[in-house]
């Protein structure tokens with residue numbers, strides 16, 4: 001690990017001031033990605049700004065038809081929160097599929113989306129649920145937030161404060177886990193609007209598979225808007241050469257996994273509705 | 275403090291920092307390089323070598339300890355992040371000579387062979403009881419053990435031990451110094 005200076009500010013303003021004052025400073029949330037990166041000397045921040053002194057950022061609340069989750073809410077908090085389990089059960093279930101229990105006791109929502117690992121789970125939920133990412137200075141639609149592999153719209157001195165998920169409709173997430181790392185080989189979040197309210201939309205977001213990171217699968221969305229059942233996906237295929245190919249699986253295999261996870265998520269939503 | 279075991283000496287040390295926390299019920303104040311991992315503080319500075327390092331890459335769970343009652347991988351936490359917290363290691367789990375019910379269950383059900391993974395297994399098992407209560411089924415225990423690797427036992431006896439240990443924890447008065 002390279003040398004750094006450690007700070008634990010107790011207001012968001014103080015945290016942002018520290019990030020501004022030190023060009024190479026980085027926020028530290030759960031550390032479940034960042035500390036490993038520091039140990040491998042893949043990052044050399046001059047300063048670490050620990051967000052754990054901002055307990056208000058751990059709150060989970062409902063307001064104006066939205067579920068609002070603080071950036072330092074841990075995966076275990078989201079998994080166990082009665083508020084999330086009742087208002088957005090698919091998100092609680094997704095949180096419970098991240099890593100292992102000790103990782104979930106530390107890792108945070110804000111850290112996961114700020115990192116934007118192409119195999120991370122939360123980015124798929126944010127895209128499919130059309131979440132809004134609230135930072136210390138602005139609101140960013142999820143569609144504009146995830147800009148590429150490990151890339152986001154965040155400025156270097158910008159902190160995610162909370163993520164706001166609109167409620168309404170139903171979601172389901174299906175993940176094929178890499179059995180060693182537990183990250184997604186393919187993860188698909190399907191959201192379906194509430195037809196009784198005149199919402200006919202379907203959103204399908206895919207993680208773990210795309211070379212450019214998380215993406216919306218528009219062909220699947222169109223097919224499902226026409227006929228919401230697993231068979232509607234039968235004839236669809238993603239281009240294998242746009243999928244991640246690594247020692248765990250080739251592009252054609254990943255493309256197949258994505259369709260299969262999408263089919264399962266649709267079947268789950270249909271079973272829940274029946 | 276002594277040189278940081280995970281580093282070579284060619285990089286300058288970060289400023290040393292005074293830090294205070296509670297370890298196994300005792301107040302501890304040390305001055306450490308800010309880069310010190312919690313597992314290094316426990317093993318190298320405090321000589322609590324029951325917390326093991328199997329991988330140093332957050333996979334194996336041998337370094338699992340509790341911070342404020344929650345299981346964490348001590349190789350993936352900086353010691354400064356535990357400032358002001360209560361840390362529990364395997365050394366603090368028993369009450370004097372009397373084993374904690376979870377330790378006793380591992381002994382009774384042969385839940386260990388070489389014992390390398392066992393401290394992490396026990397601390398993770400106690401965290402399962404915190405979150406799920408004392409009645410655990412085998413499926414839950416197996417899913418919960420994802421972050422704890424054992425190279426000896428094949429897990430079967432570990433699962434049996436945790437199911438039994440959890441029930442014993444439910445029946446016994448509170449143990450340990452979490």
Ligand SMILES: Cc1cc2nc3c(=O)[nH]c(=O)nc-3n(C[C@H](O)[C@H](O)[C@H](O)COP(=O)(O)OP(=O)(O)OC[C@H]3O[C@@H](n4cnc5c(N)ncnc54)[C@H](O)[C@@H]3O)c2cc1C
Pocket residue numbers: 026027028029030031032033034035051071072097098099100103106107108109110111112114115117119120121122154158159160161181182183184332333
């Ligand atoms: C063994 C293991 C298995 C895992 N499995 C999975 C998995 O299956 N699925 C999955 O999705 N993830 C997985 N992860 C990653 C885990 O979810 C991490 O917790 C997460 O990616 C990063 O969150 P963190 O809070 O730990 O962030 P940190 O590691 O503290 O930070 C990560 C990055 O985000 C930045 N950052 C953190 N918080 C903020 C903020 N509020 N605003 C701006 N920038 C911020 C940091 O500066 C850093 O660059 C796994 C990790 C491990 C160790």
Ligand code: FES
Pocket residue numbers: 326327328329330331332333334335336337338347348349350
């Ligand atoms: S040594 Fe920490 S998880 Fe393996």
Ligand code: FES
Pocket residue numbers: 385386387388389390391392423424425426427
């Ligand atoms: S008993 Fe040897 S590693 Fe588990």
